[in-house]
Amino acid sequence: MPDPRYEHAKTLRRDGRAAEASSVLTALLAERPGDIGALYALAVCQIDMGERGHARENLRRIAGAHPDHYGAHYQLGRLSQDEGDLRAAAVHYRQVLAVNEYADAAARLAQCERATAVPPVRKMIEQSYVADRGNLVHSLRLKARHILPLGSIAGVFLALVTVRFLDTMTRAGLEVAYPLVLIVLALLLNVALSPITIYIRTRMYTAQLYDYGMDVSAGVFRRSKQFVWYYQITEPPTYVRRPANYLTHTASxxxxxxxxxxxxxRxxxxxxxSPRQVDQIRSYLQSRIPSERLPIRGPWT
Structure with missing residues (x-):
């Protein structure tokens, strides 16, 4: 059953008494700090009172704990838009629309996108004679969970089974073959080094997405780095989710x-x-292709 103080606070705010509503909600949260509804209501009251810093802090707490809380993202978008940070506002409005067609989020997103539209590379070159990659928009990194489960679990299981088998043979007084010992040592070494190798791979497989293109790094010993202008992309990016991705809640x-x-x-x-994050990046890349590819590549590609 909802706490009656919550409804009382809503009534106070509706009557234009945001400060009193804020006091009621603060007292409620002192007793129930995990009440997300009360925390969101408090943030809205703080916005009404001009306490934007406190409101933003509470809204970020909500969005961090509950990424699908579209109300928090909408309010964060409005705060960023009011302060002129249109790129940040657009990110929040996209997160709103990924969950719900809430209020005027679509219209506000369109306003932000029109205001922050990046000129195509050809226009940039004509104006400055330099092909600058632009500002960093997204920073991506291979998730450890994407490469951890299957190989590591299988290695640990196989190592434990083999060690158990050797122990049984030793107890029974049977001779243990030397190659088998080497295999066990190799398996144990692989298991011991797995955290290190996984950490290295997550730092080596990265992608930095800029206004005009993306910088992709891959490989450890056979290292590759490449910068791809968005106008070079030939078709919408392909979203990939294989059986292993379902175990790790990832996509590519x-x-x-x-x-x-x-x-x-390719x-x-x-x-x-996560699948939702990957799909958001897919949508971003797809939105960049028309403005970059069409003016500079022409119909001959």
Whole structure:
């Protein structure tokens, strides 16, 4: 049953008494600090009172604990938009629309996107004679959970079974073959080094998305780095989710692009986030292709 103080606070705010409502909600949260509804209501009252800093802090707490709380993202979007940070506002409005067609989020997102529209690369070159990659928009990194479960679990299981088997043979007085001992040692070494190798791979497989293109790094010993202009992308990125992804709650993207005027290659952005996060990046890349590719590539590609 909802706490009657919550309803009382709503009535006070509706009557224009936000400060009194804030006091009621603060007392309620002192007793029930995990009450997200009361915390959100308090943030709204703080916005009414001009306490934007406190409101933003509470809204971020809500969005961090509950990413699907579209109300918190909507209010964060409005705060950012009012303060002129249109890029941040657009990010929050997209998160709102990924969950719910809430209020005027779509209209506000369109306003932010029109105001922050990035000129195509050709126009930039004509104006400055320099092809600058622009500002960093997203930073992606391979998630440890994407590569951890299957290989590591299988290695640990196989090592334990083999050690148990050797122990049984030793207790029974049977001779243990030397190659088998080496295999066990190799398995144990692989298990012991797994955390290190996983950590290294998560730092080596990255992608930085800028206004005009993306910088992709992959590999450890056979290292590769490549910058792909958005106008080089030949088709909408492909969202990929294989059986292993369901166990790790991840997804990947495959991006096809022209490395020359006549050839196309693929680059894969592996397991860098949850399915929803990956789909948001897919939508971002797809939105960048028309404004970059059409003016500079022309109909001959």
């Amino acid at each position: 993207l495959i991006v096809s692009y022209n490395d020359t005027a006549a050839t196309t290659v 680059v894969q952005l592996r397991g860098f986030g």
